[in-house]
Every structure is written in C-alpha cells, then in structure tokens.
Amino acid sequence: RRALPNQDAMIFLFTREYGKVVAIARGIKKLTSRRNPHLETGNYVDVLLSTRGEYSHIQETSLISGFSQLKSTQRLQDVVFAYLFCLDRLLPQEQAEPDLFERTLKFLTQVHKNPDNAHSILTKIAR
Numbered sequence: 001r002r003a004l005p006n007q008d009a010m011i012f013l014f015t016r017e018y019g020k021v022v023a024i025a026r027g028i029k030k031l032t033s034r035r036n037p038h039l040e041t042g043n044y045v046d047v048l049l050s051t052r053g054e055y056s057h058i059q060e061t062s063l064i065s066g067f068s069q070l071k072s073t074q075r076l077q078d079v080v081f082a083y084l085f086c087l088d089r090l091l092p093q094e095q096a097e098p099d100l101f102e103r104t105l106k107f108l109t110q111v112h113k114n115p116d117n118a119h120s121i122l123t124k125i126a127r
Contacts, residue, residue: 001041003029011039011058012088013047016101020091023049023056035061042070042080042108069112076111079118083107 002010007029013021028036038045038061048060070076087104091097107125111118 001039007033009039010055014084014087014091014101014104015047016098017096019095019097019101020088020093021049021056022093023047023058025058028058038063040066040071041084042067044105044108065108065112067108067112069115070108072115076115076118079111079122080108083122 001012004010004024007027009025009028011023011025011028013023015021025035025039027033028039030036035058039058043063044065044067046062046064047058049056050059051057070080083104087100091100103125107121110121110125114121
C-alpha cells in the first residue's frame with residue numbers, strides 16, 4: 001500500500017488470474033471506508049476491479065480470510081511481510097503466476113494454523 005493525495009491509496013494485489021496488480025482505492029483512508037479493513041496486508045480478499053487509464057480501480061471488496069493469527073505477534077508479521085515484500089519486488093505486473101499464487105495461499109494458511117513453525121514453513125515453501 002502506498003498513500004496518495006486526498007483519501008486514496010495505491011494497493012498492490014497478488015491475484016491468481018493476473019499476478020501482481022496495482023490498483024487505486026479511492027477514499028480508502030476515510031474513517032467510514034468499508035474497504036479499508038479488507039485491504040490490510042496479508043488478507044485474502046475477493047476484489048472487483050475496473051480499469052480506467054493506467055491503473056485498475058478497486059470497486060468492491062469482500063474478505064475471505066483475514067488470517068488473524070498472522071497478525072498476533074511481531075515475529076509472524078515480520079515473516080509474512082518479508083515473504084510478500086519479495087513477491088512484490090520480484091514479480092512483474094500483470095503476469096499470471098497461478099502456481100506461485102497457490103504456494104502463497106498455502107504458506108499463509110499453514111502459518112496461520114501453526115504459527116510456532118513459521119520460519120520452517122517459509123523454508124519449505126521457498127523450495
């Protein structure tokens with residue numbers, strides 16, 4: 001997520017169909033925004049996008065899983081952020097990576113279910 005002027009933000013999404021997608025979320029920083037909690041780092045969401053100009057725009061969101069256990073300690077957050085940071089830096093925009101998407105979802109699910117083994121799960125997934 002990157003802050004933009006006004007109440008908007010640029011959101012980086014990792015999707016099954018399109019890979020890494022950069023989208024604009026209008027009004028996301030307003031206290032009354034219903035989409036803001038859904039678009040936290042590490043959430044699994046269903047997103048409706050529309051394309052206008054250079055960027056996609058987020059129209060609607062619905063939360064599939066917040067992986068709340070991943071946000072319970074700083075150590076778990078660091079592991080998840082490190083993984084997602086690598087994905088963001090390595091992946092080109094809008095190039096489908098269905099296998100990598102499934103591995104990422106598997107990683108988040110396994111760490112959510114077994115947070116004490118986060119580092120070993122990350123090592124296994126990376127292979």
